[in-house]
Amino acid sequence: MDNGQWTLFDKVRKTLNLTLQSHFTDNESAYLLWLDKLYGSLKNKKISSEAQSATLNLAPKLLAGGYLAPVKMILEPLGAMHLVSLEVQTESKKNRLRSRLIEHWCGVP
Numbered sequence: 001m002d003n004g005q006w007t008l009f010d011k012v013r014k015t016l017n018l019t020l021q022s023h024f025t026d027n028e029s030a031y032l033l034w035l036d037k038l039y040g041s042l043k044n045k046k047i048s049s050e051a052q053s054a055t056l057n058l059a060p061k062l063l064a065g066g067y068l069a070p071v072k073m074i075l076e077p078l079g080a081m082h083l084v085s086l087e088v089q090t091e092s093k094k095n096r097l098r099s100r101l102i103e104h105w106c107g108v109p
Helices: 003-015 026-044 049-064 068-078 086-091 099-106
Strands: none
Touching: 026 049, 026 068, 049 068
16 A cells, blocks of 8 residues: 555544444454554564464454455465465355344344
8 A cells, every 4th residue: 555545544544433333243343453453564564473363363253244355355465364264264154134234124122
């Protein structure tokens, strides 16, 4: 990413407040946390041990949330595709509804 893209990311990320984050699903929150952890690695073009650990810990939620394509896109240039196991990838192919959508469409109280 060029400097303009980093500046835009910084600006958008800083304006995302806790009120908005409270509406995220667990998977969406995990993805945002993962992006925060990967931020320095992306700028330095080398994955840190903290980013590796976050990737390993958050991989199931990232993939369950349907973030496989962006995760691969981010990890590949860092040479870190090995952090996302094929087993986890294949288990998370199901589409999941957010709980508030399930309640609305299925009449679950």
